Amino acid sequence: MATIVEIHVPLTPAADLEPGVYPFPWIERVEDFLIEIEEEGTAETYDEGEEFGGAYVFFLAGADEEALLSVASRVATFDGVPTGAFAMITDSQAPSMGMGRRIDLPTA
Template sequence: MAEIIVEIHVPLTPTPGGPQFPWIETVEDFLVELEDEGAAESYDEGEEFGDNYVFFITGGTEKALLAAASRVATLDGVPPGAFALVTDDEADEMGVGRRVDLPVK
């Protein structure tokens, strides 16, 4: 059975006068906290994909993973415009799946 993966796509919006994307480390630290809580697991290392930086989470129901992705999108410093793609570990490539705007309402 395929395992659900949620790709969290965050726009690579430069930060004026500072490190280009300081929020990447903030999100990575937060994902470690989610793993410690048992709320989600990182599926793979984050990476640039087009105009976005993508983080991958798994290890829960779609609802729980989208809730975790929503928390990521609302972290301080994370630029607006984040979205999730709901996919699974059998997908042929990254960047395909059902799009969900973040945070989920």
């Protein structure tokens, strides 16, 4: 059973975008960062990100809880990432997404 950290980021459109421009450019930036983290061996992406309950959720695994929360906190502080992000600490046996212990991001 693997520890999973879900990073829930509110699906808030980026400010001051031109009409017709994709409103969530921060999603791609976070995905690129998570690929870098995986290549470094710091953590692994557990699954593809997806929309859930008004948020976009990214999944991390492959490290201890402290390391995963550190990565999640870095995501929450990126320029353009909407405020209000939080993490859910769960595991690979959870019956569904969004279940577990909630941690506001960024952590201290």
